[in-house]
Amino acid sequence: MAYGWFFDAKRCIxxxxxxxxxxxxxxVETGVxxxxxxxxxxxxxxxxxxxxxxxxxxxxxxxxxLCQKACPVKAxxxxxxxxxxxxxxxxxxxxxxxxxxxxxxxxxxxxxxxxEKCTGCFDRVDQKLKPAxxxxxxxxxxxxxxxxxxxxxxxxxxxGFKTPVTTRPRMRFVTTDWSTK
Amino acid sequence: xxxxxxxxxxxxxxxxxxxxxxxxxxxxxxxxxxSASTAQTMTTACGxxxxxxxIRATVQDGVxxxxxxLPGDAxxxxxxxxxxxxxxxxxxxxxxxxxxxxxxxxxKGLDQDPGWVRISWDExxxxxxxxxxxxxxxxxxxxxxxxxxxxxxxxxxFINAIGAIxxxxxxxxxxxxxxxxxxxxxxxRSNSYDFENSKYLLLFGFEMLSxxxxxxxxxxxxxxxxxxxxxxxxxxxSTTARFSDEWYPIRPGSDLAVALAMINVIISENLxxxxxxxxxxxxxxxxxxxxxxxxxxxxxxAERLSDVPAAAITRIxxxxxxxxxxxxxxxxxxxxxxxxxxxxxxHAITILNILAGTIDRPGGRYFPRRxxxxxxxxxxPPPAFPAKTGVRIDGRDKLPLVTRxxxxxxxxxxxxxxxxxxxxxxxxxxxYYTVLGFPxxxxxxxxxxxxxxxxxxxxxxxxxxxxxxxxLPSSTYLESxxxxxxxxxxxxxxxxxxxxVVPAMFESRSIGWVAIELGKRLAPDYFKTPTGAWIxxxxxxxxxxxxxxxxxxxxxxxxxxxxxxxDRFVPRTTFxxxxxxxxxxxxxxxARGYPALPDWRPRRDEPSARYPYYYLTYLPPVHRRNxxxxxxxxxxxxxxxxxxxxxxxxxRHKIRHGQMVRVSSRVGSIELPAHLxxxxxxxCVMVAHGFGHRxxxxxxxxxxxxxxxxxxxxxxxxxxxxxxxxxxxxxIMDAVVNIEPV
Numbered sequence: 001m002a003y004g005w006f007f008d009a010k011r012c013i014x015x016x017x018x019x020x021x022x023x024x025x026x027x028v029e030t031g032v033x034x035x036x037x038x039x040x041x042x043x044x045x046x047x048x049x050x051x052x053x054x055x056x057x058x059x060x061x062x063x064x065x066l067c068q069k070a071c072p073v074k075a076x077x078x079x080x081x082x083x084x085x086x087x088x089x090x091x092x093x094x095x096x097x098x099x100x101x102x103x104x105x106x107x108x109x110x111x112x113x114x115x116e117k118c119t120g121c122f123d124r125v126d127q128k129l130k131p132a133x134x135x136x137x138x139x140x141x142x143x144x145x146x147x148x149x150x151x152x153x154x155x156x157x158x159x160g161f162k163t164p165v166t167t168r169p170r171m172r173f174v175t176t177d178w179s180t181k
Numbered sequence: 182x183x184x185x186x187x188x189x190x191x192x193x194x195x196x197x198x199x200x201x202x203x204x205x206x207x208x209x210x211x212x213x214x215x216s217a218s219t220a221q222t223m224t225t226a227c228g229x230x231x232x233x234x235x236i237r238a239t240v241q242d243g244v245x246x247x248x249x250x251l252p253g254d255a256x257x258x259x260x261x262x263x264x265x266x267x268x269x270x271x272x273x274x275x276x277x278x279x280x281x282x283x284x285x286x287x288x289k290g291l292d293q294d295p296g297w298v299r300i301s302w303d304e305x306x307x308x309x310x311x312x313x314x315x316x317x318x319x320x321x322x323x324x325x326x327x328x329x330x331x332x333x334x335x336x337x338x339f340i341n342a343i344g345a346i347x348x349x350x351x352x353x354x355x356x357x358x359x360x361x362x363x364x365x366x367x368x369x370r371s372n373s374y375d376f377e378n379s380k381y382l383l384l385f386g387f388e389m390l391s392x393x394x395x396x397x398x399x400x401x402x403x404x405x406x407x408x409x410x411x412x413x414x415x416x417x418x419s420t421t422a423r424f425s426d427e428w429y430p431i432r433p434g435s436d437l438a439v440a441l442a443m444i445n446v447i448i449s450e451n452l453x454x455x456x457x458x459x460x461x462x463x464x465x466x467x468x469x470x471x472x473x474x475x476x477x478x479x480x481x482x483a484e485r486l487s488d489v490p491a492a493a494i495t496r497i498x499x500x501x502x503x504x505x506x507x508x509x510x511x512x513x514x515x516x517x518x519x520x521x522x523x524x525x526x527x528h529a530i531t532i533l534n535i536l537a538g539t540i541d542r543p544g545g546r547y548f549p550r551r552x553x554x555x556x557x558x559x560x561x562p563p564p565a566f567p568a569k570t571g572v573r574i575d576g577r578d579k580l581p582l583v584t585r586x587x588x589x590x591x592x593x594x595x596x597x598x599x600x601x602x603x604x605x606x607x608x609x610x611x612x613y614y615t616v617l618g619f620p621x622x623x624x625x626x627x628x629x630x631x632x633x634x635x636x637x638x639x640x641x642x643x644x645x646x647x648x649x650x651x652x653l654p655s656s657t658y659l660e661s662x663x664x665x666x667x668x669x670x671x672x673x674x675x676x677x678x679x680x681x682v683v684p685a686m687f688e689s690r691s692i693g694w695v696a697i698e699l700g701k702r703l704a705p706d707y708f709k710t711p712t713g714a715w716i717x718x719x720x721x722x723x724x725x726x727x728x729x730x731x732x733x734x735x736x737x738x739x740x741x742x743x744x745x746x747x748d749r750f751v752p753r754t755t756f757x758x759x760x761x762x763x764x765x766x767x768x769x770x771x772a773r774g775y776p777a778l779p780d781w782r783p784r785r786d787e788p789s790a791r792y793p794y795y796y797l798t799y800l801p802p803v804h805r806r807n808x809x810x811x812x813x814x815x816x817x818x819x820x821x822x823x824x825x826x827x828x829x830x831x832x833r834h835k836i837r838h839g840q841m842v843r844v845s846s847r848v849g850s851i852e853l854p855a856h857l858x859x860x861x862x863x864x865c866v867m868v869a870h871g872f873g874h875r876x877x878x879x880x881x882x883x884x885x886x887x888x889x890x891x892x893x894x895x896x897x898x899x900x901x902x903x904x905x906x907x908x909x910x911x912x913i914m915d916a917v918v919n920i921e922p923v
Contacts, residue, residue, distance in 0.1 A: 011402055014420050016263035016392040016803045016818055023814050024269060025247050030813040043860060047827060050418045050431055073728035135249050138395040150182050160782040178405045178426075 002082035002147040004170030005060070005134065006154060010177055011161035012054040012141035013064035014039055018133035022058070025132035032111045035134050036118040038104070048098065049065060055160050056131065056142050059084065060169030067097035067106050067117075075115075076106075080148070082170065083120040091115050102162035103169070146179045213258075217762040218778065224251055224742030227265040228658020229805045231372070232256040232396045232669040234265055235743065238659075238682040240603045245269045245659065245682050253743055254677060255396075261805045262393040270812035271657055272683070276879050278642055278654035279687035281305035282506060284715025289630045289648050291875045297652070302688065305651050306695075309610075312634045312700035313343075314915040316607040316704075321569025323347055324605060328634070329612035331587065333558035333663075335696040335708075335718060336612070342704035344567035347606070351618055354511040354911030357588040360523040361908040364586070365767045366531045367540050368757030371548050372669050374510050376400030377407075377782035379509035379544040381500060384413045384421060385530060387435040389728075391420040393799040396669045397510075398719060410504065412497055414439060414489065416797060417825075417867060418860035427497075430862045433795040433914060434784030435487035440509075440529035441781060442483035442491075443498035445475040447536050452502035461754065462535055467766035473779045486781075506544025507537045514800070520915045521785035521901075524908030528767070528779040537764045538771040541753040548749055549671030554664050555728045561716055563707050572602055576898030581773055583909040592620050592911040596897040598628040602696040609635045612692055613655065615643040617807040618909065621848055624875030638692060641811055651738045676731060678739040693718045729919065770791045775907040782905055785915040786894070788864070792846060792917040794830070797867040798889045807871040810882035814910040821886035822872040823856035824920065828861040831855060832923055833834070841923040844868070844887075846916045848894045850921055851887035865916050868892075892916050 022037040023030070037058035045051040061084045067075040068084060075090035078099060086097075086106065089115050097106040098115065106117045121131035129135065134144035144150075150172050156164045158173040206712045220241045227234045227248075232649075235254025239247040248268050250260035257265070257273055283305070285296035314829055316324045327348040331337045338346050352360070354371065363370040376382065377400045389397035401411065401424065413425035414436055433441065447453050448471065458464045466472060480491035480498075511530045519521050524615040539545020574597040575590040577583055583590070591759035609632045619625040622644075629635055629648045637649035646652045663679040685691075697716060708716045723734040732738035755761040759769065771777040788794060801804060809815045824842050836842055838857040842849050843864055851870070861867055872886025893916050903911060 010405075010424075013390045013393060013395075014423075014802055015395070017266050018259060018263075019818060020263040020267040020803070020814050021247075021249070021261075023817075024266060030817045035817070043858060045859060047829075047859045047861070047863065052418065052423050052860060067309075094462045132247070132249075136261055136266050136395075137263055138250070138258065139398055178352075 002170065003120070003144060004147040004150040006143040006145070006150045006172045006174075007056055008141050008143075008174035009053045009055065009158070010174065011139045012056065014041060014054050014141055015097065015138060017136045017138060018056050018142050018148050022118070025124070026119065028116070029109065029111065031124050032109045034107045034116050036107070036116070040160060052160065055158070056133070057103060057161070059120070060103055060167070060171040061120055062170065063167060063168035066100040066102070066114040066167060070096040070100035072096060079122060081122075081125070082123075083122045085119055085122070086115055086117055102167060104127035203746070206870050216544065218571055219644060220246065221683050223680060224678055224739065225659065225682055226663070226665045227257070227261065227266045227268065228661070228679075229268065229809075232394065232587050233665045233677075233679070234266070234395070235677045236261065236359040240682055243683060245272055246753055251677065253282070253745070255667050255675045256396055258399045258670075262395050264393065264805045264809060267809070267812055267814045268659055271809070274811060275685065276811060276881075277385045277640055278652055278689070280645065280654060281505045281688065282652045283308070284650050289810050291626065291644060291647055293647070294864060295647060295649070296530060297695070302690070305551050305653060306698050306702065310653060310699060311610050314703055315476050317343060320607055321571050323574075324570070324607040326574060326606045326609040327612070328609065328614050333691075333693045334720075335693045335700070338557060338563060338707055339696040339700045339704065341566040342563070342700060342707035342827075345830045346571050348570035349575050349594055351456065351591050351614065352586075352588035352620070353583075353590040353592050353909045353914050354514065354518045354620075357583055357586060357590075358527045358646075358908035358910050359511055359513070360588065361497055361533055361582045362524065362527045364762055365769045366528065366535070367763050368547065371546060372512070373486040373549045374508060374545055375398065375544050375672065376508070377403040379404050379506055379508045380409050382409060382411045383497070383501050383507065383533065384415070384425065385440065385508040385509065385511070385526065386415050386516045386519070387510045387512055388415070388419055388421055388799070389510075389709060390424055392515070393802040400670070410500070415433045415689060416795065416862045416865050417799065419716050419799075420802070426871065429489045430492065432486065432488045433797060433865065436520065436525040437522045437529060437779070438478070438483040438486040438781060439489050440526060440533060441475065441478035441779065442480045442494050443501065444529060444536065444822045445478045446480065446495050446498035448472060448475060450499070452499060453536035454505065456735065457538030457542070458536060460758065461540075462763040462765055462914070463760055464765050466482045467764045471766055471778065474780075496650050501533065502537060505537070506539045506542060508536075508545045509533045514913070517912055518911045521904045521906050521910060521912055522782045523784060523910040524906055527780040527908070532765050532779070533554050535765055540756070540763050543750070547672070548753065549668045550664045550673050550750065551671055552674035552744070552746065553669060554666050554676070554725050554727060557721055560721060560724045560728070561710055570905065572605055574598060574602060574606060576601070577899045577909070578909065580909050582775075582907055586616050588909075590909055590911070592895050593898050593901065594626045595619070595621065595628050598631060599624065600897070604689060606631070607633045611635065611637040611645050611649070613639055615645045615807050617644065617888060617890060618893040622888055622890045623849070625893065640694060642876050644874060644876045646878075654687060654694065656685040656691050659683065660685040660689065662685065662719070662739075663692055664722070664725060664729070664731070672750045673748045675762060676683075676729070676744040678735070678742050680739045689844055691718065713766040714796055727922055770907065773907070775905070785904060785912055786847075786917045790833070792919050793864070794918050795862070795865045796844075796846060796892055796916040797865050797914055798870045798893075799867060800871070806869050807874070810871055810874055810885065811879045813881060813885065821853075822869040822889070823854045824860060825856045825861055825867040826865070826920065827859065827861050828857050829863040830866075830920070831857050834921070836922050837846040842920050844892060844918050844920050846892035846894070846918045849891035849899065851889075851891050853887040866920050892918055
């Protein structure tokens, strides 16, 4: 079974718990330029009518993962349940995956000099747990579930998110605001 | 499968082994292999901020692996914020204070190496007892300063037992104004808001989404889900503003004008909740005085002061009064401590809530329904405490309403220590506060340097620790025990067990234990049980658990972890004021020469030719005030602060985004990079609080960012009185500044 994420910007309070929980569970080193999940604030408009929205992004474990296609040594592979993963024993740090991924998911660890990225918390999924980010979110802005359920839940694109036409990311967005329910 | 289980383990091990996280912890923290078989989950409670959200902690081979929300917990709603989920970064911070230490370098200052030498707990406690005992005998107990909260209970008992009058806490820069007002207006301060059932929320600088009080965020989001309207007044287009239906970039310090005008609209048009106001308030007793008083505050007048259009003030006042239930929260540092007129503002906002009829009603501010945990004094009644006499160093005794609340005043402490009573304080004990929390931290450093003997207990080697003669390592909340009786989301009683998820690291101890050990040495009669044995924190906790009906002892309750009682919420019909009613008109204020009704008065500092801009501070979401800057994950997300300004202001001063600027006020200046955004009034400069640590022993935080407090003037009690600030606001946003490129 494949899984996907689902983000509702209007519920996000930008608390960064998704980022923190990701680093904590996955024991991602700090200070080496690697953050699997990042919270972005997108500001538009001008004073006195500025607008802002939030976007929590990590690897979208795309159906058509460009990182996987770009990897010359086949270090990027896909589990049966759709998780796209990097095999660090094969990775030669050529950074091609970084160049081709539109979402900044593969990141270069400046200490180990290897590529790393969001694992989808597959070790938690194997224990029937949700990924750390979706587990921690205090407002249910970031949710996660079987792709069959998530896929129909919202739009496949939102401002600040690169076009999904080629990549087919496992990510959906709520684009309605409070007034439109 | 190309990532084998073995690879995964190696990968994780490598990540842990190479991380700076481990320096100094080789003997204590062995990286765990994440095998599900050894993982266990435990119930505990967060200690980052006051709602103390329930936690489910995953511990593997004795190492804390993950923190997440506790299902069923009222405070966190089964989740945690970014600050809470990063708690392991504090627990395993390699820079933690590990052992008691004494200084060998007599010269004190941020630039001085204290020359720490490790000592035993016995030596530390004996030295402190000898020094403090000597000061009490020679100079009186008022020669001791306790920079500390009034908790935990053994600590409060210790301070009471030695008769020390000078316990000074931070509440003037937090919520003293609200305590003072609520005591007389509604019968007591509460942190509980039923946002979920509210239909209209009126936010005067209420920044609880932006600073991640998730108990409030969840309530407000549920309110939005059911169609509530939110109106927000804030000079900054904050996260809270983003959630609001209407945002007004109000002139800083003018919220009072808008609130007064709204009261005027509501009562002149008789839009208030008649049933509540007639039956449960003193409106009728003072009706003509109330009507006459507020008639002067027209929306047009308020517009001139606040930049909020008069038509909007009128419309919002009408909507607020007629959309029921409605609520205007007044919460702590986000509002009640900001300006010299914050006492009046808190009173005005409280009147709005009274007129809306939502004090202790669904959709409003209510009094928490708590399970009563017996106090230490109830479990082990003490002999009579000695009278507290002598000089109150922060001058709080000049403010009778504040003294009644037993809150301290950070903003006047320096004036007391350096100007009014120099040399009076001989010994100081600092419990967790850092100098960064004070207005003008550099002056507070001077004040601490003037003290002969200073003890600091903390988890981290903060700037304040740098000034200590003896430094004591405090255990963290993740190494502590306790009963958390809910006081935020508390429509019905709930208790969560806080338990140590790992044993206390190194030689760290709790402040409760330190209090008892010092008590044994300095006031032994107060630290014995009725049978004559020494009081212990664990026996006290067992007895409190038993008497609350939570279990035979704490060990039994913590296995369950959470207690709920399904009481029905019955709204109060009498209130804990002298008249049993909510008091719009407060006779007790009048009796002391203060206005019985909130009147307009300006902020303390107004923009001038030299300092033309308003200074704002804020609390960013990923940090807890000044206590998390050394947490590796929080540090990585936000390592430093900036001067947040509008591009128009930047252009006027030829400032580019990212360029270093100097921001100066009448008391100091700071240098930091500029951050340009459309989301702020063009006449404001905004700086995040919590940065500017200088202690070199906090290796991540040290030297990063600027101290926001360097620009915030402290003041004297006399100035406070002259300004009519009866409720003692610390005025942490009441500064004006200039900005220039460096």
